[in-house]
Amino acid sequence: MKVVEYDRYGGPEVIELREAPVPQPARGEVLVRVHAAALNPKDALVRAGKFKRLAGPDFPKRMGYDLAGEVAALGEGVRGLVVGQAVYGMIQSWTAGAFADYAAVPQSELAAAPKGLGHAEAAAIPLAALTALQALRDLARVGPGSSVVIHGASGGVGTLAVQIAKALGARVIALCGADSAALVRSLGADEVHDYRRTAPTQLSGHHQAFFDVFGNQYYRGVKHLLSARGTYVSTVPNARNIRDHLLTWLSLRRKARLVVVRSKRVDLETLAAWVAEGRLKPVIAARFPLAEVRQAHAMIQGKKTHGKIVLELG
Template sequence: MKKVMYNQFGDESVLEVVEQPVPAIENDQLLIRVKAVSINPLDWKVYGGEMKLMSGSTFPKSLGIDFSGVVEQTGSAITRFKVGDAVMGLLDVFKGGALAEYIAVKETDIALKPVNSSFEEAAALPLTGLSALQIIDQLAVVGPNQDVLINGATGGIGIFAVQIAKKRGARVTAVVSTKGVAEAQKWGADTVVDYTKQPIRQLNQQFDAVIDLSTRLSFSEAKRLMKQKAIFVSTLPSPVALISSFINNIFSGQKRKILIVKPTAEGLTTLTKLAEADLQIVLDKTYPLSNVRGAYQEARRGNILGKSVIVLD
């Protein structure tokens, strides 16, 4: 089978499509024939070596976190899924391995694919959808009548964060580029700020939660946008950020939280139900596996609306 691997940290040139044996499964595993895999910013931070404290420095390494596909084989202990089921799921965020024609997973790694979503759309949902759920419900604890600022609202997480925050009854201000204004309005944002015309640092309002998905707004800069008791959430985990947030949160009413995604089967099932109801999934581009380097080069340049996906069929 074909699989994307790399033998050193670097840019997209280190990524190789190689031949590997189809993985054998244990009794508590399923073999998935992968149909699509989404591209995430965490991918290039890992293969670029920025996250080596979390990912380790042992090679070769694999790529790809969230995926969709079809159950090809089940171990004897599997009870929730059967051969032929269309599923979506995600692997360890720092180890990856989804960019392969076949992968071995556990039941807790997957959920049934939303019936109204394509395989490409389903692959774009697990990591960013779970991230949005955890940010809105667990880190920012968004509730009715709260004022929430989402910076980077048209990226993979932002699309879902806007919609879920609105479902929780919040007043949402979405910060986007010009091409994302109409989309953010469509997702339900109460106020949409085009950062090319009005820099976020010049906003004359304070919020109960400031969620930075752009990775460009620091906590010190965000403080002026926060109420006296408010929460700042960022998506860039690092040892320094984790330590400084711990110390800050002891002494300050303005709390700093950092997302470290914790995949759960329950969370994935919740996403399936939300997508089957009315949660919108937005795809930017799809690419064949043979163009994996070009796909990541384009994604890293940014200016993407939603998620880009690599198709393995």
């Protein structure tokens, strides 16, 4: 089978497309014939060596966390899935491996693919949508009647976060570039601001959540925009965000949280149900064949993608 690997940290040029044996699913794992996989900034950050301790010392390393495809074989103990069934999910392990013809994935990190979507669209959902769901619903307790600010609303996470906030019943105030304002409005945002003209700190109101998807704000800078029990959620694990998360850990009032996405079947099922109800639809910015994975990496690290970048396999 074809698989994407690299032997050292560096730019997109370190990425190689190689042949490797098809993996055997271990106990509790599902062998997935991958038809599509999606990129995330994490792929480029890990490849560049930003998470060396977590990624471990061994090379070659594989790539890719988001995948969609069909069940090719079941490991011992797997129940509730059948060979040939369409599935989608996110690999939690730092060993990755979604950018390959086949991937062995724990059953707990997969769910039945959303009905009515192609493989590319299904692959575009997991990591980014799980991040938005866990940030908004679980950390910020967003629900019906909440008001939510989403900063970075036009990227992979943002385009899904806007729709997820609406599905949770919230009013959405979105910040994005002027070029993507129409897209973000079409996804359901109630107010759209150009972050180059309106600094996030200059917004008004008191909101249940400030979801800093892009990650260049900080808790104290936007605290005045939070309601009495509002939450600032960041995606970036830098020292300031970790400190604010810890300092407000026990706060019953305003707080800062750092989202760290977890692959969970029940959450994938929630997202698939919203897709089936017409409440969630991925935005695909670009599609590449697996052989052009270097170009896809160059694009994701440009931080200008409106929606998701997808790799299409056979």
